Structure formats: C-alpha cells, structure tokens
Amino acid sequence: MISDLLRISFETPELLWQTLTIKLWEILKAMTGCGVLSIREVARRVNRDMKAVHGDIHALLNAGLLKKSDDVVLFPYSGIHVDFMLQAAA
Template sequence: MNEVTIGITNRESINSRFMAVFDTGQKQSQFIGFESEEMLWKTLTLKRWQLLKAMTGAGELSIREVARRVDRDVKAVHGDITTLLHCGLLDKANSGKVIFPYDAVHVDFMLRAA
C-alpha cells in the first residue's frame, strides 16, 4: 500500500529523517510536513480533505472529474487543487490531469500544553 503521513515538522525533524536515510540507506516512508498545526489546518480545509478522499486510489483525474465527484464548482475545485499541488499533496501528470498518488493517508501530530 502506498501511504503518506501528513504531520507537523521542523528543521531538526527534517534533518533527522534525512540523516536516517543517509546513514542506513533505508527508504523512509512518504511524509509531507507543515511547520505548525495552524498551517496544516489552514491548508487542509474540509473541502480539500473531501477532494483528497475522492482522489485517493483513483489514478489520474481531470479537474472537471474531481469537481463532479465532490459535486462542486469546477473553478472552486481548481483553486483548491492548485493549493494542494503547491504543498506537494497532489502531482500533475504528463497528461495534464492531477493525481493523488497514495492509497492511504495518515495524519500525525501531537497537541501539547502551551
């Protein structure tokens, strides 16, 4: 199964992941990090989560097809897809279609006392 973990990260954590690969040569799991919980939730709104859910395991899709699957306006979906492309959650295929290249998503962050 092709799975991605979405979480909160910092420079130290990124360096640690990099060094683990460098030292062991073992592939790390896919990880997309945000610098804060606020940035994660600002980027991954409910409507964008719905897009990801509709696209999970679906292969390459046109923006129009994604909009049809979530029953939303094509222009609004286009804006959300652009944001998801910029943060690395979606890829653009050679065909011009978009793809969410994962079969599963795991969200991982810890809430601590301030």
C-alpha cells in the first residue's frame, strides 16, 4: 500500500546527506511509486552491483524508510519531502 508523502526534517544539509547518501537517495528515487521490488530489480534500476545495493537496502530498512516482506522491499510512500534550515552562523 502506497501512502502519502514521507516528510523528514533535518537541521542542516550535512545531516541530510549523512543520513541519505547519494546512493541511498538514488535507490529511493528508483523505488518511488513502483510498489514491491526484489533487491535484484532495485539493483538493475540503479545500475549497481546487487551486493552493494543489498547493504544500502538494509541501511534504508534500519532507517525505517523501506518495508520488507520475504524477498521483496517496498518504499511505501508516493514521494519524499525533505526540509532543512540554513541559518547564519551564531
């Protein structure tokens, strides 16, 4: 089941990119709106080695961004909205 947008807030852009690396972001982008996918299919969609994608999938599962059932994974949101605040140094 695909639900509304996932909303995540970060205090800094650095924290955003520490949490969602470019490789993880590419996986989420490739999975958005696609329903359940095998890890092999995710690897094919991002044109990466399945072993490396497997590790990244587990990082996304641990972060609570993906759901897993048997041998398939799901990004259960229709999209991602990310906020962070950029302010002058104190």
